[in-house]
Amino acid sequence: MTGRGVLMAAGWLLAAVATAGVGTVALDVVGAGILGPQNQPLSQDDVARALETVPTGTTPPPPITPASTAPAPRGLTVPGGTLVAKCTGDQVELMSWSPDTGFRADDVSRGPAASASLKFKNGGTENVVIVTCRDGEPHAETAADDSGGGHRGRG
Template sequence: MRKWRSAAVTAAWVAVGTAAGALGAWQLASSDGGGAAHSRPLDEGAVRRALAATPSPPSPSPSSPDPKPSQSSKPATDRSSLRFTGGTATVECRGDGTVYLVSWSPADGFHIDDDVDRGPGAVARLEAEASDDDERDDLAYEIRCGAEGEPRARVVGDADD
């Protein structure tokens, strides 16, 4: 009887160990397939949603309230996302008419040159360089704020050429 009990206990321990190992392997396999949110890179839409959800820093309040706010007064800072062929940028169009590049990200197949003039100023500049240097031209951009406070990018001649 003693041998039978010893064999049953051993079999139970083996079964529990096998089940625990199988459960651990199953969890690892399912988390590798996207089960863990922290292990997946963000796609372009998720990045945009995260940037849009980021609050702008509050603008300082004036020391004395304006008795008659004008109807045409623009906000002190208007932050927008700007898309261009070489990538995207988060741009602030400021109340004084200046532009400031908050951040930028290259599109697939491009990288942004290190020589970025982010402002603040009348114009901000950056250059999107093709990753396959031989097939596509580099794209140098000037970014300005329009009359309504919306950012606009235009391709200009490459300063390196």
């Protein structure tokens, strides 16, 4: 190795050591905080002193009340696609729908109402989907109308 190569290697090594040193110091500062160590564990004496300063006879915090249980949307698969609906009381609402490949959604009545509906169409095939609530859960009835006859299914 030439004198120039040794000099370049030494310079690179010096830069690497300096970078590691700066990084170590930076991590130490971040770990200790700008104003010094703030996350030190408390000793048993520190805890006892802190508890002595708590005034007695204070009002306890109010009990935590559970969050209201909002109705959960339910996914339904029907001929021609899928949909997501939710019931609030006896009212149903279509949240979203996705036609199967080759189908499209049409005549959407999303609610909230006693019933919601939409059609999944593919050429001459129309699947009319009517969604209602039963026992707080959305249920789908499907009537296929592709030749005047009707196929009824449940989702």
